[in-house]
Amino acid sequence: MRVEGKEEPSSSNLSTLNLQPPASLALPAPLAQETSRLARENNLYLGTSSWKYEGWLGQIYDAQRYLTRGKISTRRFETECLEEYADTFPTVCVDAGYYRFPSDKFLAGLCAQVPDHFRLSYKVTDEITVKKFPQLDRFGHRAGSENENFLHAKLFIDAFLGPLSPHRGKTGVLIFEFSAFYPTHFERLRDFIAGLDAFLGQLPTNWQYGVEVRNAKLLRPEYFDVLHAHNVAHVFNSWTKMPLVEEQMAMPGSFTADFFAARFLLRPGRAYQQAVDHFQPYSETKEKNPEARAAIKALIKRGTAAPTPRPSYVFVNNRLEGNSPNTIAAALDLPVDRDVPLR
Numbered sequence: 001m002r003v004e005g006k007e008e009p010s011s012s013n014l015s016t017l018n019l020q021p022p023a024s025l026a027l028p029a030p031l032a033q034e035t036s037r038l039a040r041e042n043n044l045y046l047g048t049s050s051w052k053y054e055g056w057l058g059q060i061y062d063a064q065r066y067l068t069r070g071k072i073s074t075r076r077f078e079t080e081c082l083e084e085y086a087d088t089f090p091t092v093c094v095d096a097g098y099y100r101f102p103s104d105k106f107l108a109g110l111c112a113q114v115p116d117h118f119r120l121s122y123k124v125t126d127e128i129t130v131k132k133f134p135q136l137d138r139f140g141h142r143a144g145s146e147n148e149n150f151l152h153a154k155l156f157i158d159a160f161l162g163p164l165s166p167h168r169g170k171t172g173v174l175i176f177e178f179s180a181f182y183p184t185h186f187e188r189l190r191d192f193i194a195g196l197d198a199f200l201g202q203l204p205t206n207w208q209y210g211v212e213v214r215n216a217k218l219l220r221p222e223y224f225d226v227l228h229a230h231n232v233a234h235v236f237n238s239w240t241k242m243p244l245v246e247e248q249m250a251m252p253g254s255f256t257a258d259f260f261a262a263r264f265l266l267r268p269g270r271a272y273q274q275a276v277d278h279f280q281p282y283s284e285t286k287e288k289n290p291e292a293r294a295a296i297k298a299l300i301k302r303g304t305a306a307p308t309p310r311p312s313y314v315f316v317n318n319r320l321e322g323n324s325p326n327t328i329a330a331a332l333d334l335p336v337d338r339d340v341p342l343r
Helices: 028-042 074-085 104-111 137-142 153-170 189-200 221-229 245-250 272-279 290-305 324-331
Strands: 044-049 091-094 119-123 171-178 208-213 233-238 261-264 312-316
Touching (some): 044 324, 091 312, 104 153, 119 312, 171 233, 189 221, 221 233, 290 312, 290 324
16 A cells, blocks of 8 residues: 655745745735635635645745744745635645545644634545556656556545544635546446446545546536436546536536535646646746636535535636636636736
8 A cells, every 4th residue: 555655846936035024915815714614604715626726825925934043944834825725715736645545644734734614625636546556766666557446446445534523613625636537448338437437435434525537528417317326426528638617617517516616727628747736836927818707606606606515626727727716716806916908
């Protein structure tokens, strides 16, 4: 069982940032008020994918909080900034959960920084969701081999849900992210659907689960029916080779649970590394995505018109437009900082 892996991307150049008083701290106040209201009144939680971004200093984060001997401490920022993040947003997607099973210490450290009403959502460790290990150094001798723990329900229950159990009150949706499958993984995609059905049937039902897939051909009635049968959300996702989120939302049966979840990650057609290179350091909106903003607004409208029995979640990534706080603010029709004209 692999419990170590790639760390969440870190901020490596904090000490070089300009420490002048921030000019844009007006953004968090109205943004915090609106996201808090939606969570409190409509059971709808808006947040971002991860939170340790130096590009948000002066926007979401006050650099003065992280000074050590006149310079920003990278360690202090990465260790403590979740507390300040929680002043603006009521939820976050913990992407680091994808790379290793969460330890008691890791989870306790996160939960200690956020208030009781905050919800930490997690990507489930790829030990459960990878069918065949990619040829990456972090997989060591297992690179290129079949994953014997793919859809291993007992391992997930013991190694993921077990450490989370003491923190259930602050836990949001647990997202099973499945990278694109190819014929070398499954000869027929319906074989994956059958395996997913069996897996979900073995899980405790008192957690919120979401399934995120990267094969557009999986978005068909059999897939949605399996999720519906287990009250598991299809995670609407904006990704390289996926349909627009609004197109996914329009598919019959795509709202599969008593809550919904969405992740706005990349503009369809754009590769991940292209987005990284284009948008870093994520300090401003560089490219507006009207389709994604419209989809976020549609989900907000849906969530406010008919609040879901269990909390619903919408997460936005910096690599969608360049700065996810701005994207969320724009979807809420709030004034947006460091924005660009719509082209």
